[in-house]
Amino acid sequence: xxxxxxxxxxxxxxxxxxxxxRCFERSGLKGASISDxxxxxxxxxxxxxxxxxxKDAIIATLSEAWLDRTRQRFEELSAKESDVATLLVAxxxxxxxxxxxxxxxxxxxxxxxxxRNPAMAEVVQxxxxxxxxxxxxxxxxxxxxxxIEPGLDAEAMATVMMAMIDGLKALPLRDPKLDPQATAGLIxxxxxxxxxxxxxxVRR
Amino acid sequence: xxxxxxxxxxxxxxxxxxxxxRCFERSGLKGASISDxxxxxxxxxxxxxxxxxxKDAIIATLSEAWLDRTRQRFEELSAKESDVATLLVAxxxxxxxxxxxxxxxxxxxxxxxxxRNPAMAEVVQxxxxxxxxxxxxxxxxxxxxxxIEPGLDAEAMATVMMAMIDGLKALPLRDPKLDPQATAGLIxxxxxxxxxxxxxxVRR
Amino acid sequence: xxxxxxxxxxxxxxxxxxxxxRCFERSGLKGASISDxxxxxxxxxxxxxxxxxxKDAIIATLSEAWLDRTRQRFEELSAKESDVATLLVAxxxxxxxxxxxxxxxxxxxxxxxxxRNPAMAEVVQxxxxxxxxxxxxxxxxxxxxxxIEPGLDAEAMATVMMAMIDGLKALPLRDPKLDPQATAGLIxxxxxxxxxxxxxxVRR
Amino acid sequence: xxxxxxxxxxxxxxxxxxxxxRCFERSGLKGASISDxxxxxxxxxxxxxxxxxxKDAIIATLSEAWLDRTRQRFEELSAKESDVATLLVAxxxxxxxxxxxxxxxxxxxxxxxxxRNPAMAEVVQxxxxxxxxxxxxxxxxxxxxxxIEPGLDAEAMATVMMAMIDGLKALPLRDPKLDPQATAGLIxxxxxxxxxxxxxxVRR
DNA sequence: GATGAATGAGACTTCATTCAT
DNA sequence: CATGAATGAAGTCTCATTCAT
Numbered sequence: 001x002x003x004x005x006x007x008x009x010x011x012x013x014x015x016x017x018x019x020x021x022r023c024f025e026r027s028g029l030k031g032a033s034i035s036d037x038x039x040x041x042x043x044x045x046x047x048x049x050x051x052x053x054x055k056d057a058i059i060a061t062l063s064e065a066w067l068d069r070t071r072q073r074f075e076e077l078s079a080k081e082s083d084v085a086t087l088l089v090a091x092x093x094x095x096x097x098x099x100x101x102x103x104x105x106x107x108x109x110x111x112x113x114x115x116r117n118p119a120m121a122e123v124v125q126x127x128x129x130x131x132x133x134x135x136x137x138x139x140x141x142x143x144x145x146x147x148i149e150p151g152l153d154a155e156a157m158a159t160v161m162m163a164m165i166d167g168l169k170a171l172p173l174r175d176p177k178l179d180p181q182a183t184a185g186l187i188x189x190x191x192x193x194x195x196x197x198x199x200x201x202v203r204r
Numbered sequence: 205x206x207x208x209x210x211x212x213x214x215x216x217x218x219x220x221x222x223x224x225x226r227c228f229e230r231s232g233l234k235g236a237s238i239s240d241x242x243x244x245x246x247x248x249x250x251x252x253x254x255x256x257x258x259k260d261a262i263i264a265t266l267s268e269a270w271l272d273r274t275r276q277r278f279e280e281l282s283a284k285e286s287d288v289a290t291l292l293v294a295x296x297x298x299x300x301x302x303x304x305x306x307x308x309x310x311x312x313x314x315x316x317x318x319x320r321n322p323a324m325a326e327v328v329q330x331x332x333x334x335x336x337x338x339x340x341x342x343x344x345x346x347x348x349x350x351x352i353e354p355g356l357d358a359e360a361m362a363t364v365m366m367a368m369i370d371g372l373k374a375l376p377l378r379d380p381k382l383d384p385q386a387t388a389g390l391i392x393x394x395x396x397x398x399x400x401x402x403x404x405x406v407r408r
Numbered sequence: 409x410x411x412x413x414x415x416x417x418x419x420x421x422x423x424x425x426x427x428x429x430r431c432f433e434r435s436g437l438k439g440a441s442i443s444d445x446x447x448x449x450x451x452x453x454x455x456x457x458x459x460x461x462x463k464d465a466i467i468a469t470l471s472e473a474w475l476d477r478t479r480q481r482f483e484e485l486s487a488k489e490s491d492v493a494t495l496l497v498a499x500x501x502x503x504x505x506x507x508x509x510x511x512x513x514x515x516x517x518x519x520x521x522x523x524r525n526p527a528m529a530e531v532v533q534x535x536x537x538x539x540x541x542x543x544x545x546x547x548x549x550x551x552x553x554x555x556i557e558p559g560l561d562a563e564a565m566a567t568v569m570m571a572m573i574d575g576l577k578a579l580p581l582r583d584p585k586l587d588p589q590a591t592a593g594l595i596x597x598x599x600x601x602x603x604x605x606x607x608x609x610v611r612r
Numbered sequence: 613x614x615x616x617x618x619x620x621x622x623x624x625x626x627x628x629x630x631x632x633x634r635c636f637e638r639s640g641l642k643g644a645s646i647s648d649x650x651x652x653x654x655x656x657x658x659x660x661x662x663x664x665x666x667k668d669a670i671i672a673t674l675s676e677a678w679l680d681r682t683r684q685r686f687e688e689l690s691a692k693e694s695d696v697a698t699l700l701v702a703x704x705x706x707x708x709x710x711x712x713x714x715x716x717x718x719x720x721x722x723x724x725x726x727x728r729n730p731a732m733a734e735v736v737q738x739x740x741x742x743x744x745x746x747x748x749x750x751x752x753x754x755x756x757x758x759x760i761e762p763g764l765d766a767e768a769m770a771t772v773m774m775a776m777i778d779g780l781k782a783l784p785l786r787d788p789k790l791d792p793q794a795t796a797g798l799i800x801x802x803x804x805x806x807x808x809x810x811x812x813x814v815r816r
Numbered sequence: 817g818a819t820g821a822a823t824g825a826g827a828c829t830t831c832a833t834t835c836a837t
Numbered sequence: 838c839a840t841g842a843a844t845g846a847a848g849t850c851t852c853a854t855t856c857a858t
């Protein structure tokens with residue numbers, strides 16, 4: 001008689017998050033207002049607060065979702081590809097068609113926010129830890145299989161790869177006319193070099 | 205009624221910019237208010253508008269200044285060092301002691317803002333162009349001197365280096381306990397590899 | 409579809425009133441929200457409006473209940489005690505252990521509200537009338553029995569006693585560390601004095 | 613040249629306080645909105661915050677002012693009148709013509725608020741302390757002059773008088789048609805009794 | 817040059833209340 | 838009977854900017 005649909009509730013939440021995401025992409029984390037999000041969702045401001053406690057709560061939820069999506073992508077790729085270089089190169093390929101570079105901009109805002117907001121710092125750092133864990137795992141696996149030089153410091157390598165991932169996201173913002181293909185090729189070569197250099201050295 | 209010292213005027217401008225810079229580092233581009241900047245400078249809001257047309261004008265001026273400082277540093281380094289790898293590694297060394305990573309956060313905010321604000325986009329892209337020009341020049345010089353493999357695509361290499369510079373700035377934010385030394389060593393090795401690989405290949 | 413037990417209905421009403429009372433004591437008449445009351449009662453906002461037309465209706469009902477409780481206490485006391493002084497002193501004894509003085513605060517809010525809200529004014533004044541009627545009755549009875557000076561203006565005396573009751577409620581708020589015993593003793597003496605002065609005067 | 617009028621500033625502050633006072637009297641502490649106060653003062657909402665940090669700050673300032681006025685009145689009266697009874701009776705005379713009982717209602721709201729808000733509690737309790745100090749001083753003086761019974765507990769008597777003052781303020785709210793004269797006469801008699809009873813007792 | 821008074825739109829959030837289910 | 842989705846006005850407060858002095 002009086003059963004209330006938790007599915008509906010979750011659907012609405014997702015609807016709001018989707019609308020909020022569009023607003024944040026359009027205007028930035030501070031630039032988008034609750035009012036904007038309500039208009040985009042098609043609900044009243046009062047109603048939004050039945051689903052989220054505050055604007056910060058929406059941002060936190062979305063941030064985790066955004067970062068989690070990246071993590072999942074890496075997790076899936078790492079399951080299929082044992083080759084880390086390919087993995088990173090695949091990431092480069094995702095840069096060009098991103099339209100108005102929406103996603104990247106928000107990640108940078110999150111990084112900036114994490115320098116001041118402890119809650120955001122925790123979200124960002126947790127994501128970074130899990131991302132690096134994936135990379136380290138793939139690297140170690142490669143070393144066990146003998147396709148990656150065993151002397152390579154997997155932790156340091158993972159760190160460098162994470163830096164590259166972030167840096168690559170900045171490229172379309174720094175030069176919108178950039179051709180990612182040339183960049184991708186070079187990065188692949190660099191990674192193959194560093195990962196397999198051991199073998200070559202031995203031969204020398 | 206006599207027109208006052210233009211030197212004084214410029215001094216005051218710089219004073220305001222310095223105060224604004226501190227405020228922005230503390231609270232972010234949107235988070236810092238004109239009121240904050242006035243308090244930090246020790247002047248009144250009305251007075252501030254004698255020196256700058258708007259908050260956006262302050263941000264634009266400061267953005268150029270920040271990016272120009274990076275450009276100058278690279279320009280100086282590139283005059284002394286003919287070795288690009290050393291140049292980038294020097295940049296890595298700057299990451300750790302930045303305290304609360306103030307500078308980096310603002311650069312990321314600028315990148316994010318450039319995705320939405322054409323004026324900021326122009327500033328960011330102009331800076332990127334000049335930065336890459338420097339890198340390309342150093343790389344080409346290295347190729348002429350025979351210390352860098354001649355077949356290397358200097359444009360692509362400069363692009364990758366810029367990505368790395370941005371990515372490295374994110375590291376202290378992603379993992380505050382990170383030791384930059386291990387990262388620096390690995391990056392140096394990667395760069396040396398890719399720059400000088402031609403020689404090795406020949407020996408093979 | 410069958411009409412449900414009117415007893416159940418009344419029970420639920422009382423449940424809501426009890427919860428509302430706790431909320432009002434905690435946060436004040438304006439400070440407590442319908443939402444708070446629903447949470448405390450464990451029902452939904454929609455449901456609450458099946459039992460009360462508005463927040464004001466809840467307040468009105470509760471106000472009458474609170475005041476009526478005081479009235480009943482006096483009525484009972486006045487049945488047992490023919491001594492008005494004892495009656496008032498008994499009231500003083502109730503002041504100390506009231507914890508966070510919850511009750512008193514609400515009475516004062518009601519008095520304040522009655523200055524602006526005619527509905528509340530009616531409630532407060534009706535209560536005052538009935539309270540004073542009780543006091544007058546006790547006083548008159550005392551005069552008939554010869555224990556109270558016959559010349560005393562019973563109406564005026566009842567008014568003064570009501571003022572004292574209100575004033576005593578303010579004491580724990582004005583000085584939380586107050587010892588009510590010393591106060592009680594003095595008040596008793598004052599009342600005995602004024603009530604029985606006639607006898608003394610005669611004897612003089 | 614650039615001296616800025618602190619007098620003007622204080623005048624404006626007082627203007628705002630006066631307007632706020634009217635609003636609070638009309639609608640209560642929570643009932644009056646910042647918007648109301650701005651309209652009554654004739655300024656914009658933004659501007660009000662140049663003079664006060666928050667609505668609570670306005671309330672705190674006003675509360676102290678209100679209570680301080682009472683304290684001053686007592687201080688002045690106590691300087692002229694050495695007779696405490698006259699002092700309290702003078703207070704009773706002030707009750708009737710208070711129009712819409714404005715002042716009293718607010719004092720009751722402050723008492724209620726002090727049960728929940730520590731800042732308000734401090735204001736109320738400080739006022740109470742200073743008020744009682746005055747009463748005690750007058751009583752002690754009377755005892756030294758021999759017009760007040762020496763055995764009387766001055767502290768307890770002052771407490772009772774404070775309770776009476778509060779209680780008398782409630783009377784016009786409890787019964788608007790009340791004649792304060794009869795009440796005043798009775799109270800005077802009660803006070804004279806308790807204050808001078810010693811003398812009579814001695815004579816007995 | 818320099819002040820700070822003044823604005824008004826808009827920020828986030830809360831709330832009493834209604835309504836479809 | 839009972840739910841909680843939904844509303845929209847109103848709450849406090851902030852902010853970039855302008856203006857008279």
